[in-house]
Amino acid sequence: MGTSPATSDDGQELPVIELVNVWKRFGAGSPSEVVAVSGVDLKIRPGEFITLIGPSGCGKSTLFNMIGGLEPCDDDGSILMRGRVQQDGELLGKVAFMPQKDLLFPWRTVVDNAILALEVEGVPVRQARERARAMLPDFGLAGFGDHYPHQLSGGMRQRVALMRTFLFERELILLDEPFGALDALTRAMMQRWLLDVWAEHRRTVLFITHDIDEAIFLGDRVVVMSARPGTIKCSETIDLPRPRDASIVTSPEFMAIKRRLLGAVEEESLKSFEAARADARRVGA
Numbered sequence: 372m373g374t375s376p377a378t379s380d381d382g383q384e385l386p387v388i389e390l391v392n393v394w395k396r397f398g399a400g401s402p403s404e405v406v407a408v409s410g411v412d413l414k415i416r417p418g419e420f421i422t423l424i425g426p427s428g429c430g431k432s433t434l435f436n437m438i439g440g441l442e443p444c445d446d447d448g449s450i451l452m453r454g455r456v457q458q459d460g461e462l463l464g465k466v467a468f469m470p471q472k473d474l475l476f477p478w479r480t481v482v483d484n485a486i487l488a489l490e491v492e493g494v495p496v497r498q499a500r501e502r503a504r505a506m507l508p509d510f511g512l513a514g515f516g517d518h519y520p521h522q523l524s525g526g527m528r529q530r531v532a533l534m535r536t537f538l539f540e541r542e543l544i545l546l547d548e549p550f551g552a553l554d555a556l557t558r559a560m561m562q563r564w565l566l567d568v569w570a571e572h573r574r575t576v577l578f579i580t581h582d583i584d585e586a587i588f589l590g591d592r593v594v595v596m597s598a599r600p601g602t603i604k605c606s607e608t609i610d611l612p613r614p615r616d617a618s619i620v621t622s623p624e625f626m627a628i629k630r631r632l633l634g635a636v637e638e639e640s641l642k643s644f645e646a647a648r649a650d651a652r653r654v655g656a
């Protein structure tokens with residue numbers, strides 16, 4: 372944040388992150404080798420909201436872990452940040468990351484949960500708490516700064532986890548199924564709210580979901596991953612006007628996009644299901 376935009380030779384703003392032929396093999400060379408991600412190319416442009424969708428087990432979280440610097444990618448490919456190749460471990464701390472299983476510490480208040488990443492960065496606690504308190508209203512948590520996680524609803528807990536991610540001021544935010552566990556009404560409310568916060572705090576977002584409606588409603592671009600080994604099957608730019616409200620999901624434009632994406636997603640889900648059945652037969656389950 373705060374740096375002037377880097378540009379390429381042709382004057383274009385460089386992607387925040389560029390994946391070039393990214394692979395991930397777990398247990399490489401062993402009989403139990405799992406190729407989780409295979410040859411992924413993806414450019415994430417500044418300010419873009421990308422949603423990533425694909426069958427369970429296709430490598431979405433693995434991809435996130437590599438972009439977040441938690442896992443190295445295999446030697447075949449590279450990850451560039453603003454045009455610069457990142458070596459193993461270099462991305463750690465450069466990207467704000469909300470993992471799929473986001474845990475709030477039950478013994479910490481809302482504010483103290485929110486400042487965890489800042490504390491790790493060495494920001495003085497008093498200063499970090501002030502920054503968190505200033506953000507509470509934006510995240511619908513005004514008056515709840517001193518509450519503990521068990522005193523909050525599921526939606527509020529997700530907002531604390533999101534606030535923690537936004538508070539860690541990084542240009543790129545990775546969100547791994549942040550609303551997956553919420554009921555439909557809370558989820559719809561959180562989606563609208565996330566778009567407001569995104570417009571207000573203007574970051575680049577990569578958002579994983581299993582829900583096509585959510586992917587289209589939120590995204591500037593929906594990227595579909597194939598069944599494992601996960602690669603990019605297709606992507607679709609979402610030209611729906613912003614700000615978007617709930618009624619957009621019934622518009623003919625929305626439905627047309629959904630029909631196109633549904634075909635791709637269902638095909639991959641079916642492949643993934645068949646592969647799981649074949650595996651089960653092989654091991655005699």
Ligand SMILES: Nc1ncnc2c1ncn2[C@@H]1O[C@H](COP(=O)(O)OP(=O)(O)OP(=O)(O)O)[C@@H](O)[C@H]1O
Nearest residue numbers: 397405407426427428429430431432433434471599
């Ligand atoms: N640390 C690991 N060691 C070995 N295999 C792993 C590891 N992490 C993930 N995998 C495997 O890699 C594949 C992709 O897993 P990943 O968690 O990325 O899928 P996903 O697309 O996020 O799935 P879901 O939608 O269910 O969250 C799976 O087959 C998984 O078992």
Ligand SMILES: [Mg+2]
Nearest residue numbers: 431432433471
């Ligand atoms: Mg996952």
